[in-house]
Amino acid sequence: MNSIQPTDKTQKINVISASRLSVAPMMDWTDRHCRVFHRMISRHALLYTEMVTAPAIVHGRRGQLLDYSPAEHPVALQLGGSDPAELAEATRIATDWGYDEVNLNCGCPSDRVQSGAFGAVLMKTPDLVADCVAAMIAASPVEVTVKCRIGVDDQDPAEVLPQFLQTVSRAGVKRFTIHARKAWLQGLSPKDNREIPPLDYPLVHRMKAEFPDLHLSINGGIATLAEARAQLEAGLDGVMIGRAAYHQPMDVLGAADAQIWGQGTPADPFAVAEAMKPYIDAHLAAGGRLHQITRHMLGLFHGRPGARGWRRVLSEGATREGAGLALYDKALACVAQPA
Structure with a gap:
């Protein structure tokens, strides 16, 4: 089988370097086969799993949920959940499997995550997020990160986002990926939430200026490698690309190793x-x-x-x-x- 088992010690690429360009976690898309395919195109990009809920890992079929190919490194597991103890246990299990990073989802607006009180709804409770990531960090030998929105519903992102970053970073998180759109928890589908709320790239850039010690990646609406390079040149630490990387993988990932990391030649x-x-x-x-x-x-x-x-x-x-x-x-x- 093309899977990795707990305690595998496969050599891993530096995750901080890899996070200069990452492929977003996408439900039903970024499964282990997709990630192997993307790894064949780029040796350096950071790859994310689909979101897996903490209860599913703690109580479900772990092998089915967590197995992956050693070829996928560097690879990060994205977790969904809002119970600190359960997230800590899922994190401990996941790091035994050899993942290079564990990411907490604070950005998904689907009905499923709202009913479970996690995902984008966590933007409303930064203190709870801080408790969650503190428990995860205590259980993890690898870095714990957060993917979030700039706010939800009627929140003012200019007020909410810096408060969120400050509160959660005090709990130990130093790397965030920010989807530069609000999420509307009622009235918009997940697809609409990826397209209708306006993008606010300047706010994300202001957060980098306000929190220079945090590693901030930007996500949302970035469709080309040239756009990703422009964001990096403007001072952000990383760029996450989703659907464009999936639908036009050669356009986004094919030249990434050469253009983002200065290594190798464009993939064929x-x-x-x-x-x-x-x-x-x-x-x-x-x-x-x-x-x-x-x-x-x-x-x-x-x-x-x-x-x-x-x-x-x-x-x-x-x-x-x-x-x-x-x-x-x-x-x-x-x-x-x-x-």
């Missing part, structure tokens, strides 16, 4: 496609299905001749019983190789 999508074959073969041999991996790879050849054929063959065929590397090669044959 054909080399990435070939490099994925052993992973796919092992997954199929273990009883997995082709589409579980290739559904994350549909954007690999975005903008190239034959990209539509690549997507069509995989979309139509990878879910079928017995689909394997022969179908994968058929899809690959649709894409025009460079002369």
